[in-house]
Amino acid sequence: MSKPFDMELFLASVLTGSHATRQRHLRQGTLIQVEIANRWQRETPWTWQRKHLAWFLEHRLNRHSEMPRYYYFLTVRLLARRLQKTWEFTL
Template identity: 60%
Template sequence: MSKPFDMALFLSGVLSGSKVTQQRHLRQGRAMQAAIQQRWQRDNPWTWRLKHVRWFLTQHLQDHSGATRYYYRLTALLIWKRLGNDREMLIGRSTSHR
C-alpha cells in the first residue's frame, strides 16, 4: 500500500509569503490534486501534463469567480515552477516582447 502524495512536502521548496498565503496554496494545491485525480487518475503533480492543469483552470473552475481563478492560477504557477517547467508554457504568453 502506497502513501498518499504529500502536497505540503512537494511545495515546501517554492512556497513563500505569509503563513496564510502558504496555507492557501496548500489548500488549493490539494483541491487541484483531488480534481485531477478524480478525472484522470493522476494522483500527483509529477504525472500531470499541461492539459491536466489547463483543464482544471478553464473547465473545472469555469463557474467560479475571476478572483478564485486568479488565485488558483498562482498556485498552478507554483506547482509548475516546482516541476521545473517553463512558466510561459502554462500561461500561454510569448517570451518575445517585440
C-alpha cells in the same frame, strides 16, 4: 498500500509569503491534485501534463468569480515552477 501524496512536502521549496498565503496554496494545490486524480487517475504532480492543469483552470473553475480563479492561477504557476516546467497559462 501506498501513502497519500503530501502536497506540503512537494510545494515546500517554492512556497513563500505569509502563513495564510502558504496555507491557501497548500489547500488549493491539494484540491487541484484531487480533481486531476479523479478525472485522469494521475495521483502525483510528477505524472501531470500541461493539459491537466489547463483543464482544471478552464473547466473546473468556470463558475467561479475572477478573484478565486486568479488565486488558483497563482497556485498552478507554483506547481509548474516546482515541476521545473515552462508552461504558460492564461486566465
